Structure formats: structure tokens, C-alpha cells
Amino acid sequence: MAAPYHDLYENHFANIRCSRATFLAFLNYTATATAGSPVPALKKLSADLQAAATALGGAVVTREGQGATGQALTRSKKDVLRAMRVFVQDTHAVQLVPAYRQQPGKLKELLPQGLMHLTDANATDLPVRFEAFAQALTAHAADLGAAPGTTAAGLLAELTAASAAKDAGLKVAKETIGSIGGQWAQATQLLWQTHCTALGALWEHPEQAYLYFNYGLLPNRNPGRDKAAKVPAATA
Structure with a gap:
């Protein structure tokens, strides 16, 4: 049996299940948020995040050029x-x-x-x-x-x-992003690095680390509780 807090130390980004287009929007948000970060370690990660988003964006466009297959990637x-x-x-x-x-x-x-x-x-x-x-x-x-x-x-x-x-x-075509492999799996690793870096830099105010990820773009982890996600305001 796993320890009660075991899942807190797993890369939860690899387990995101959504369309590729939705994940790309999520990744782009973090790339933009880190670009404007006052935390040097987070700002430094933005270039790699943006490069990953650009590469994956090309893959999504290619799939969208394949007719109905691309249409199925539209968010609901x-x-x-x-x-x-x-x-x-x-x-x-x-x-x-x-x-x-x-x-x-x-x-x-x-x-x-x-x-x-x-x-x-x-x-x-x-x-x-x-x-x-x-x-x-x-x-x-x-x-x-x-x-x-x-x-x-x-x-x-x-x-x-x-x-x-x-x-x-x-x-909507949904996939477990980490299981796609290749650049998609690498992008989840970059997001996890950003998550850990943000927590390390902002450990006194971890709610500020949350602001680098727009979880509201993703499907609810608990479908039975379909409420709009509340984004906490940054703490001074």
C-alpha cells in the first residue's frame, strides 16, 4: 500500500487526461506566466517551456490538417x-x-x-x-x-x-498526456520542474506557486463536482 502522501511526490502532469489542444493551452499559459515571473529561477525555465509549446503546437496543427481527426481535438x-x-x-x-x-x-x-x-x-x-x-x-x-x-x-x-x-x-479526443511519449512526455517533465521550482522559491506562500498553472483549463479531476475553479489572488 502506498504511503498516504505518496502521490504528492509524483509528476501529476504526466497523468493529465485531456485533448492535445487543451494540454497545449495549459502549457502555453505556464510558459507565459514564467516569462513574466520576478523569480529568476522560474523566468529561466520560460524559454524551454515556450520551445516545447512551439514544437507541440506544430504537432497539433499537423493533426488538425487531417480532417475529422483534427476536429476531434477541439475542446468541448x-x-x-x-x-x-x-x-x-x-x-x-x-x-x-x-x-x-x-x-x-x-x-x-x-x-x-x-x-x-x-x-x-x-x-x-x-x-x-x-x-x-x-x-x-x-x-x-x-x-x-x-x-x-x-x-x-x-x-x-x-x-x-x-x-x-x-x-x-x-x-473530444482525450489522451493521457504522459503516455503519448516523446515531446509530450518531456513537456510534462518541464511542468513538474516548474512546479517544484516554484514551490522551492515560494515555500512561504505556496499559493503563489499555484498561479503559474491554469488548472481551470483542464477537465475536473472529480467530474461530479463541476464547479468553476477559483484562482487565488497573489499574496503580497
Whole structure:
């Protein structure tokens, strides 16, 4: 029998089960997050993470060029909606609050009805509300940069594709990423290295290490508890 805490010392990234496109989005998030890290050891890992994401991105594009096989790699509509909620939480905590801490009126322009108007929206209302949020992010690009608006627009486009795939009866192809081998397995090892490095550097505030990984992009480990993941705000 394994020790009670044995699984805490296993590379949980190798056991992620999702589509290759979903894993690529997860990997890209960590590559971007580490690139802007104030922790030198984490920032140093960003180049390898980005190189892995670029290589795997080419593999996904190649598969998508194979017709229906590529379409099956689309994230499900449910997963995209969940990713939208997490994106709103992330953007609010990491970018909007710091940028507009002294300008509450500006924050109100982006979220006129508050954060929960988006995060608690049902599947019917969320796309419409998220589109308005995406437009507001683009309008505030001078303060926030172009990335938030671009990412939001990408999620809207992905939702359209996922909805079409659902209507066509296509299923999301899920695989255990570590078992694919090759560059996919190597990417899970890089993520584990990032995880361990973050915990080592931020051991006094481990919740800050969590911010380098967008687990909200991944399918729930407990399907029976389908709630939007809450992204903790960074602790000073």
C-alpha cells in the first residue's frame, strides 16, 4: 500500500487526461506566466517551456490538417465555457486589480456589473457577457496591453468551433498526456520542474506557486463536482 502522501511526490502532469489542444493551452499559459515571473529561477525555465509549446503546437496543427481527426481535438463547449470563467478570474486578479487599484471607475468600465456577473453566468448568458468583456479589454489595451483582448477573442472563436463540433456530433479526443511519449512526455517533465521550482522559491506562500498553472483549463479531476475553479489572488 502506498504511503498516504505518496502521490504528492509524483509528476501529476504526466497523468493529465485531456485533448492535445487543451494540454497545449495549459502549457502555453505556464510558459507565459514564467516569462513574466520576478523569480529568476522560474523566468529561466520560460524559454524551454515556450520551445516545447512551439514544437507541440506544430504537432497539433499537423493533426488538425487531417480532417475529422483534427476536429476531434477541439475542446468541448463545456470545457471552453469553464476556461472563460477561469480567464475572467485570472485577468481580474492578476491584471485588472493591480492596474486599476487607484482607479475604481476604470475597473467599473470593464466589469460594470461585477465579477460574478461573468463567473456565475449560465451557459446561455456567459458567451454574450464574455463578448462584452472581451471588447472592453481591447478598448483598454493602452493600459493592459493587447494580450488580454487577444486571448479573450481566441476563447470566443474556440467556443464557436466547439459549439459547431457539438452540433456535428464530434467527440473530444482525450489522451493521457504522459503516455503519448516523446515531446509530450518531456513537456510534462518541464511542468513538474516548474512546479517544484516554484514551490522551492515560494515555500512561504505556496499559493503563489499555484498561479503559474491554469488548472481551470483542464477537465475536473472529480467530474461530479463541476464547479468553476477559483484562482487565488497573489499574496503580497
